[in-house]
Amino acid sequence: LGLATDADGDRFGIVDEKGHFVEQNLILALILDYLVEKKEWRGGVARSVATTHLLDRIARRYNLPVYKTPVGFKYIADLFLKQKIIFGGEESACLTVKDHLPEKDGILAGLLVAEIVATSGKPLSELVEELHQKYGRRVFKQESRPISLEIEKKLTALIASPPAELAGRQVEKVVTVDGLKLDFSGDDWVLLRLSGTEPLIRCYAEAEEETEVNRLMKAAWEKVE
Structure with a gap:
């Protein structure tokens, strides 16, 4: 088991017993x-709109409310101060839990993973496989491309008038708290948003199969390029 953080300790990186990044x-x-x-x-x-819907599946099983925020851990931290939140996470390797700091903590994440491995007596790869069996396999991807005025205008227009379908799939829900997110059946989704820190536009997608993730991302990019 390998546990790591970034230089200031607020983001985590985990490697399983086989040396594979999780x-x-x-x-x-x-x-x-x-x-x-x-x-x-x-x-x-609590999770950002760019974070896996696996969290939603877990929450549904235990009848827990899910709060969706713009990207940026400050929004999740704010919820901890206002609501009864037990867990908050972002896809960018950020998390915290109740009765701890209302801020992301990579050291805490590593310690929790170590605790899970120790108390279960199972290697991390086996625990991840069990997670797949319980909640389904998900493939997540994120791509970034340079922003231009033309792309920004197209994204603004897309947010104002979202498509009813994308890549031949019916859009079930439109979320515009941070860019444009289109939700589909089966917890599949795609998100286009402008980076808050760099001159980039980002595309995120999640589905059961990598081919479907690629299809959704390709169709989303075509809407703004």
Whole structure:
């Protein structure tokens, strides 16, 4: 098991016993599932719009409310101060939990993963596989491209008038708290948003199969390029 943080300790990186990097969305889901199943925590779950819907699947199983925020951990931290939140996470390797700092903590994430491995007596790769069996396999991707005035105008127009379908799939829900997010059946989704820190436009997508993720992202990029 390998545990790492960035230079200031607020983001995490986890490697399993085989030396394979474990995608951060899976770590978020693993920790949330542990907290609600083994520790029996109950309360709200906070995540950014760019974060895996695996968290939603876990929350649905335990009848927990899910709060969706713009990208930026400050929005999740603010919810901890206003609501009964037990867990908050972002796809960019950020999380915190109740009765801790209302801020992202990579050291905490690593310690929680170590606790899960130690108390279960199972290697991390096996725990991740069990997570897949319980909640389904998900593929998540994120791409960034340079922004231009033309792209920004197209995204603004798209937010004002979202499509009813994309890549041949019916849009079930439109979310515009941070860019344009289109939700589809089966917890599949795609998001286009402008970076808040760099001159980039980002595209995120999640689905059961990588081919579907690629299809959704290709169709989304075509809307703004």
